[in-house]
Every structure is written in structure tokens, then in C-alpha cells.
Amino acid sequence: MQLQSPYWLGLFPLLVILQLTFPNRVWVVLLVGLGGAWLCAFIWARELTHNLHLLREMRFGWAQVGDRLEERFTLVNFGWVPALWVEVADQSNLPGYQINQVRAVGSQAKNSWKTTGECTRRGLFTLGPTSLRTGDPLGLFKVEIQIPGSTALMVMPPVVPLPGIDIAPGGRAGDGKRPRPNAFERTVSASNIRKYQISDNPRWIHWPLSIRHQELYVRSFDSTPASDWWIFLDLEQKTQVGQGWNTTVEHGVILAASIADIGLRGGNSVGLVTAGEDLVWLPPKNALEQRTAILHSLALASPGSTSLADLLETARPSLRRGASLIVITPTVDGEWLKPLSLCVRVHLTPTVLLFDPLSYGASGDPAHTQLLLARLGVNPYIVRRELLDRPEAHPGHQGEWQWRVTGFGRAIPVRKPVDLGWRKVGA
Secondary structure (H helix, E strand, O other), rough: OOOOOOOOHHHHHHHHHHHHOOOOHHHHHHHHOOOOOOHHHHHHHHHHHHHEEEEEOOOEEEEOOEEEEEEEEEEEOOOOEEEEEEEEEOOOOOOOOOOOOEEEEEEEEEEEEEEEEEOOEEEEEEEOEEEEEOOOOOOOOEEEOOOOOOOEEEEEEEOOOOOOOOEEEEEEEEOOOOOOOOOOOOOEEEEEEEEOOOOHHHHHHHHHHHHHHHHOOEEEEEOOOOOOOEEEEEEEEHHHOOOOEEEEHHHHHHHHHHHHHHHHOOOEEEEEEEOOOEEEEEEEEHHHHHHHHHHHHHHHOEEEEOOHHHHHHHHHOOOOOOOEEEEEEOOOOOOOOHHHHHHHHHHOOOEEEOOHHHHHHHOOOOHHHHHHHHHHHOOOOOHHHHOOOOOHHHOOOOOOOOEEEEEOEEEEEEEHHHOOOOOEEEO
């Protein structure tokens, strides 16, 4: 609690001097009136200082880019004087998230409201602390209440569908891919019989059953085990191109997150290696927590000084034979091709996603690198800016509701937010 203008205190000795020098009832009335006003304002501000409380709750502990963030605020006044105005000032660092408001709350009452915002950037952010600013009706005292509690909010990169991108199988034929009906290398056990498809190998036709039904049937075998996927994301600062959201850094993170999701859903063990400001080394695993670990690392990823060539050279001795090597890079020169060729020699199967700098407004042509990769037996995917500069790259469904309206006008939720629980900010 702070006095707004200390000059008010100077009026009291002035009025006392005037009364002693020039006695008059006017000075007495003014002295009593100002004293009473000051006392009332002091008591009012003191009551607000000790009896105003704010409860801040959030719905989610993490989100993805594009998700809706929802918070609930409850302003409680336990005192016997009303707060005619209360300014709620937020000190969160989530980009584009502003919840500053001015509210009022009566004596022994509460005021609740909700705020929503959109997570527009990946990373680790803080919600809170919060402060309340108010005062007495006469404006003599200013009251400021600091609420130090804060909560970390992790915003994960989006995961998007990637049309036309297939990861080359590692190891023996069929390794690294989901079980396929036409895999030409099988384990010895046949799981069932199904109808023939155009892509099936005629060697697997079940002739007795086909003759009986006058239709071709084939044996469906168990595929060979899925191989490890190693995702190498190139985050060397000097090779990145683009501006704002449309940069090879952001698009590389989205590609890595989406490919990891595809691999884990397909039963592969997926690992991540990248060297930005910090080295990330996540060995391949096929577990639910691996997806969270990969997205967490990608959410905090930022460019650094380590080149892709150094990253491949350093990591090569630790990679197991027969693994699928997925390289995501905007580097169109050939410095990293030598360590990549050494990886091919030790039976690592690479899949290269090469950004096209021209589509990001920079110089450079990936055609020469594409030719050199072809000599290694690698057919790279040329990734243009348009592939990820689309609404699907800005998803966010964790905090969204979807409704279906019946013929009678009733709204039924068909999708609810992932987590409906509220938890206190700072808890």
C-alpha cells in the first residue's frame, strides 16, 4: 500500500499553522474533513490489501502449436469494503497471449471469468506471475498485490500428415516398414490366407484354395521385425534459410516430429539426433514416453554451430547395422555426403529429405546434391516450402471442442479437450 501523493500530508501542518495564526472555523472544518477523508481512504486501502485474493487455474500442462490455451480466474474479496476497480496484470511470456483486464468485486464476493489464447510458437514458456492493482475511491492510496506463482507451459511442435514420403527400410528387405502383404522377404510362419492383390508375388499363391474357389488366394506371412529409425535433424545456423514461420528450422522440426510419429505408430523404434545450441541424443525406443521425449526435445530445439557432416561422423560408430537413417537438412553442398557414404557401407539405409533453398527465397540448387545422392543409391525427397506452408502445419486440437447439432437443435459434443481438469497456476 502506497500513498499516491505525499503532498496531501503537507496540508495538515499548513492548516494547523493557519489556525494558530489566523483562527477561523474554516481551517478547523478543512482539517477535520481532510483528516477524515485520509483516515477512510487508509482503512479502505488496508482492507483491500489484506482481503483481495486471486485464484488462477489452467486447463492443460502442455499443448501443440495452434492449440487453444484456456485459463480461469477467480477474484475473491473477503473484506467488508468493495473493490470498485481491480487491474489484473499478467507477466506471462507466451507470445501473443494478453489477459490484462480490469474487474470489480463487491464486499465478501467473488468474480470469475475465463480467458483463451492460441499457442503460436513452440518452446517452453511461463504463465504468471500475476499482480493486482487497485485503490480507494478517493485515489489517495494505491494498492498492489504480487502473486508470485507461475507454471511452465511446454508448447510442442505440430505433427502433420506427410503425403508421398516413405522411409527406406533398413537391414534386410522388409525391415523398418510396417507388416506388408507383398513383402518379398518373410519369416517362415504364415499367418493367414487372403485374396490375391496385384502387387503380390505369384510365389505365394495358395493353389489348392484358389482352384477350389476359382479365385486367386495367397499366403499372408509375418513380416520381418521392424528396424530402428534414426532421425538426424540438421540445425547448423549458417545453412538455415527462410523468414518467420517459413524457415527450414521450423519446417525441419515439423518434419522430424511427423516422421517420428509415423515410425512409432508403425511399430518402429525411433531415435533423434540433433545438435543446435544443445546436443540431443535420444536412442531408438518404441514406447509411449519416447514420443513425448522427442516432441519435448524438438520444442526446445534451436540452431547451433555443429555441421551435419560432423554430426554424422561423430554418431556413425554408435549406429547399429541395419537401421534406417533419416536425414533432414537444408545443406545443399556435398560436405556431409562422405560420412553418409560411410554409413551406407556399414549397412545403414538412408532416407534424405533435402530442403529446396529457392522455394524459401534463398540461393542454392539441390540438383547437384541430388545427383551425388543418386550415385549412392539414395533417391532424396526435395522438400519445398509449400509442403509445410499450409493449414495442416498449424494444427491444434487439444483445447478444442467440436459439436454436432441434432435435428431438434440440440448440440452434442463429438470431441472434447484432451484434459478437462483445472489445476492451479504455480502449484
